[in-house]
Amino acid sequence: MVEAFHTARELGLMSCHVCGQLARAPDGANHHLRCPRCGTPMHMRKRASLSTTWALIIAAILLYVPANLLPMMVTASLLGSQEDTIMSGVVFLWQSGSWPLAAVVFFASVMVPLLKILALIYLAASAQRRSRHYLVQRTRLYRLVEFVGRWSMLDIYVITILVALVQFQGLATIQAGPAAVAFGAVVVVTMFAAMSFDPRLIWDPLTDSALRRPDHD
Amino acid sequence: MLAPEAHLTLPANPIACHECDLLQTEPRLAPGETARCLRCGAMLARNPPDSLDRSLALTLTAAVLYIIANIYPLVGLVMQGRQVEVTLIEAVQILWKGGVEPVAALVFITALLFPILELLMFLLVLVPLRLGRVSPRLATFFRVVRSVQPWGMVEVFLLGMLVSLVKLSHLATVLLGPAFWATACLIVVLTLAARAFDTRLLWQSPIMDGS
Numbered sequence: 001m002v003e004a005f006h007t008a009r010e011l012g013l014m015s016c017h018v019c020g021q022l023a024r025a026p027d028g029a030n031h032h033l034r035c036p037r038c039g040t041p042m043h044m045r046k047r048a049s050l051s052t053t054w055a056l057i058i059a060a061i062l063l064y065v066p067a068n069l070l071p072m073m074v075t076a077s078l079l080g081s082q083e084d085t086i087m088s089g090v091v092f093l094w095q096s097g098s099w100p101l102a103a104v105v106f107f108a109s110v111m112v113p114l115l116k117i118l119a120l121i122y123l124a125a126s127a128q129r130r131s132r133h134y135l136v137q138r139t140r141l142y143r144l145v146e147f148v149g150r151w152s153m154l155d156i157y158v159i160t161i162l163v164a165l166v167q168f169q170g171l172a173t174i175q176a177g178p179a180a181v182a183f184g185a186v187v188v189v190t191m192f193a194a195m196s197f198d199p200r201l202i203w204d205p206l207t208d209s210a211l212r213r214p215d216h217d
Numbered sequence: 218m219l220a221p222e223a224h225l226t227l228p229a230n231p232i233a234c235h236e237c238d239l240l241q242t243e244p245r246l247a248p249g250e251t252a253r254c255l256r257c258g259a260m261l262a263r264n265p266p267d268s269l270d271r272s273l274a275l276t277l278t279a280a281v282l283y284i285i286a287n288i289y290p291l292v293g294l295v296m297q298g299r300q301v302e303v304t305l306i307e308a309v310q311i312l313w314k315g316g317v318e319p320v321a322a323l324v325f326i327t328a329l330l331f332p333i334l335e336l337l338m339f340l341l342v343l344v345p346l347r348l349g350r351v352s353p354r355l356a357t358f359f360r361v362v363r364s365v366q367p368w369g370m371v372e373v374f375l376l377g378m379l380v381s382l383v384k385l386s387h388l389a390t391v392l393l394g395p396a397f398w399a400t401a402c403l404i405v406v407l408t409l410a411a412r413a414f415d416t417r418l419l420w421q422s423p424i425m426d427g428s
Contacts, residue, residue, distance in 0.1 A: 005228060006239075040360060104380065136257060150370050158384070159381075160320075160381075161291075161378050166294070199236045
């Protein structure tokens with residue numbers, strides 16, 4: 001049944017990403033078309049999808065390093081001052097007995113950003129190589145990356161509440177460290193990277209043989 | 218730029234999958250049914266029952282909860298006889314003064330500004346629709362809802378509050394304010410409201426029947 005169907009691109013059609021309306025793609029590369037039904041600018045594929053995704057992946061990798069090495073949180077108390085990175089925060093939670101929470105924070109703050117970067121590298125590289133393998137699995141991976149990305153913001157909110165509540169001057173205060181800025185940037189940049197990737201590029205190699213030239217990258 | 222092949226024909230009532238671009242026939246859906254892409258399994262269309270009334274009711278509920286969540290204190294702490302309570306905006310202010318302005322801005326946008334923008338724009342879409350006044354402006358508002366949605370992270374914020382309270386519970390007594398519970402309810406209501414809305418109401422006039 002699927003074989004009887006074609007992609008919108010094969011028929012020279014674009015679909016609106018907001019309302020789903022199909023419209024004939026105009027000739028000429030720099031022609032800007034708006035959706036005839038809802039007015040959203042339409043593109044055959046997200047513009048410069050792969051190069052934007054790569055640029056954001058590289059930015060995320062660079063930011064991931066200070067996010068994990070610099071202190072996330074600076075605690076000052078009567079006992080002295082203590083600096084915590086993301087990882088030492090997890091270790092603290094683990095040692096104080098709340099291991100389910102330690103697992104949640106470890107997963108959301110350390111594993112998710114890392115796995116997300118690796119997944120985006122794989123998705124962008126395989127789309128660039130025009131791979132025809134694991135199409136369904138790669139699409140599912142993309143959905144997972146899109147869904148899970150926001151949960152990395154967890155540590156930013158944890159810091160927010162800790163800093164806001166622990167302001168007992170002379171007793172204990174908590175300040176956010178420089179890693180918080182880098183970590184927030186990782187989350188935002190990886191979210192933009194996932195948004196700029198066009199999952200239709202995963203499927204395009206299947207129908208490219210019928211077309212003169214694929215129009216992406 | 219692309220030459221459509223002459224022998225290719227459109228399926229009846231065509232819809233293109235937004236994730237793999239496959240053209241297929243949009244099936245007629247009974248209320249509550251969902252259509253998925255034949256090839257990649259992406260969700261293509263839904264037909265939520267009683268969409269307009271339900272999403273309007275839920276969105277209004279969310280607006281009330283939202284006000285409570287922002288006026289009252291979220292969480293508090295009692296330490297050596299001293300008690301502090303903070304609202305969301307106070308927490309952002311403290312963070313800002315602490316020297317991490319970008320983080321404060323990020324929290325402000327994702328936990329406060331974008332959720333409220335999403336809610337207001339959604340109401341601007343729903344109220345005229347309910348009154349039967351469909352205008353091209355509604356599409357613009359709906360586009361704002363769509364572009365803001367991924368950045369509203371109230372549910373992540375709630376989990377973040379829980380984690381920080383567990384961390385603090387070893388040192389002091391933690392208090393849950395009215396805004397905390399309002400936020401918890403808000404997440405449920407917002408999710409239901411987003412699920413209840415049938416986007417086709419915006420593009421199809423007159424408003425379709427449920428069959």
